[in-house]
Amino acid sequence: MQTEKNAAAALSAEDFKVVGFTQEEANRIERPTISYWQDAWRRLKKNPIAMASLAVLAVLIVLAVIGPVIRGYDYVTMNVPEKNQGASAQYWWGTDALGRDLFSRVWVGARVSILVALVATVLKLVIGVLYGAAMAHFGGWVDDIMMRIIEVLNSLPHLLLTILVMMILGNNMFALLVALSMTAWCATARQVRGMIKQLKESEYVYAAEVLGASPMRIILKHYVPNMLGILILNASTAIPGFIFTEAGLSFLGIGLTAPDISLGVLISQGQATMDFYPSQLFFPCAVLCVIVMAFNLLGDGLRDALDPRLRQ
Amino acid sequence: MAKYMLRRLVELVITVFLIATATFFLLEAVPGDALSERADKLPVESRTALYERYGLDKSMMERYVLTMKRMCRGDFGESFVYAGQTVTGLIRDRLPVSARLGLQQMLLGVSVGLLLGILAATRRGTIVDYLVVGLSVLLISIPHLVFGLMLQKIFAGSLRWFPTIGWPSGSELWLGGWKYTVLPTLTGAFSYIASYARLMKTSLLDVINQDYVLTAESKGLSRAAVVRKHMLRNSFIPVMTQLPMSVAMCITGSFFIESIFSIPGIGQYFVTAVHNQDLAIVLGETVLLSILYVAVIFITDICYALVDPRISMPGVSK
């Protein structure tokens, strides 16, 4: 208050000359506009948990790639004299029931599990997008039939169907990939169909058409960016799900089996010796959980970052 | 309303039929001869008789028709591996076991999950919120089987508080022998707790930000009344749509849990049947489980329509 009074006394005639405003002053928008993706990335960066998960995942992937070769052990041939050892300087995580280095085996297993999940996710997305786009594009009775097929597929718990497929195709990697993606594409197809239908009717696509944009341009500039967000989210929830399922199937003996190596196989092997050598169970379990948790947390962070309603 | 239900019922039957057909032909593609193991040990005449008995001497289409007819009569087939054991018999023996496990899991998991979700949403940003969220993430990230193994190892193996495997039977089947049921129930319940807590929290938070909550507050209602009368019902709607998924999880989760704890339920036998390539059992159980699942979806749909008046069902006048 005091300073104001003093300042008031200092008002001069100069202060009261009309100057008006300039166009750029008037139009200056205080906050810089940033694109959707920039904003999403910025939000993601601010989320400490998501960034931590990203870091953990990066480390995991690196380990999955180079882990098996770090110690230089052959993780396949049996080495019976060294069996069932605990953690030591030589064998960082000990050995399994056949004397093989657990550390290497776990990372090979992780590599396999992650790869399977990634490939299955890609398959799921590709099939889902194509199927969903076809449904949205053709509409009419084609759409109806295709929808019915999905509904029938969804009337079974997915795991059942997966197991059935495994029965037919055997216990190998190819079978696993087919079985995993066989039911998963339904959800993606539905989402894509819904999204494209919405976009087709949406006003800004209409506006673009009215302004003379070619179909290709519409697809690239409007459909794809909107779908990308959904697909990313889809993928981030699918990957941990697949890792889970593979581990579970292999554990039951329906997925991959020995001598193939995956986290599920290792866990089932670990269970056999659980009472006496718990470390053989512990390490594959721990790695499995960390991978899945990291993906889940990252997925959560992505979902928050990509949600247009939370835009700032 | 009745018209809607009838229509859905018909769709249900058709769907089950389609599933049965699809499964049948799927299983036809399984390589190998399921009976060969048994048949090899028998002299030739018995062998033909064996094949005849199981109808494997007929063509695929004939077998298909036969199987479908039998299913309509309630006969879901006989085991290839263990003579005399029928699917219906199996179900009769094992269903109560799985049902009890499933019910206990869902009751415990869903109720605790919903409570935690409500807590987390109403005390948003506080330590309670972070705890609940953290717990949920943790629980979701640990697969059933790992959890089960861990629980088994720690509480049964090391601490010896509970028996490692087994399940009550006979007179104790439903209400007794809780010792055996604790660990398996917990294993299954935890993932429900996690997913329902998260679901309830997001749903409730969504509702909290709605305008009608503002209107309710502007009427001078107490906080508790607003939560009770306006928020809960609306936030339960997404929870209802999640329920069929949970039943599915229950069914498939039982495969793992029953295997780990050696519980004589439907899931465990399914796994065994798959290993034995016992196609008849697999077919029968698959159809039965899908019937169960489809029925649950049906019931949930009805409940959903009852709870949310915005769902206008065809045939219901406004």
Place this chain on the structure above:
Amino acid sequence: MNDVKNILEVKHLRVSFHTYAGEVKAVRDVSFSLQPGSALAIVGESGCGKSVTAKSVMGLVKKPQGEVKEGSEILYNGENILQYTPKQWQHYKGGECAIIFQDALAALNPTMRVGKQIMENLMGHKHMGRAEAQKEAVEMLRLVGIPEPEKRVRQYPHQFSGGMRQRVMIAIAFACDPKILICDEPTTALDVTIQGQILDIIKRLMKKNNTSVIMITHDLGVVANIAQEIAVMYSGIIVERGACRDVFYRPRHPYTWALLQSVPRLDLENKQVLASIPGTPPDLLNPPVGCPFSTRCQYCMPVCKNRMPENTDFGGGHSAACWLHHPMAPKVDMPDRKGDV
């Protein structure tokens, strides 16, 4: 000047929101008063703080993101409602003061029957039993002009049309004979003919119960229809206020004048340029030090950018906050508009 005691007095209201990006100062020192039985319109562009002001009077500013700052006073019949205990708030909300919102569909619980939503209010404040409240709810619907109220009272919000829903909101608001009704852009989402009907209902009920109304709107037509007094808000402060007559025909703030100019008129000549106010409102995260309208004002002076203008009183309750009325300012002709004085 005021023989009649003001039923509501808002003094130096300041409200901020704490967001990710910082503190958004939504309302920066707003003061106005409301006389019983009269209607005050608060007018301004989107984002100028009028909704937040309304919500503060209703006590709907959510903590902890929203904060009504120290030094703010809202006096209802002399009592500062900002100091109310929760019990007093419960009595005040709905009983003494009610609010209706812009989007009636979003503002009504979609899974609760309309009658029940009215009864809630009744049973809470008038302590009626269930049967009595039900009868009263039907009467309220009849009062706001909904046909077949006995049938409609059991229906759900989505079964009503937009205008009907708004009437339902009015019924809920008036159920307990509030002394103050706040209308937050109630007609913005409705088309013009319905708009007229809704305003008529509000006016009728106003007269019946001697209720005072605060009408938040950006539509000057609505103001002319219902309000006796008007307060023009810009960027969190009130730039001009007074009786409608005074403000409409003798605007004293460049923003008010520009607003009035920009209303499209049917009697203009063909091809005359549609006037609009160039530029955009300032960011409330970092509000400018001086007059917020300075970047868009054709009369802007250096002092405007440096200091917040003081309020100049023109008598009869008409005042404006603009440096143009300072004795040192040049004489500027803000032409009086056509019409009687």
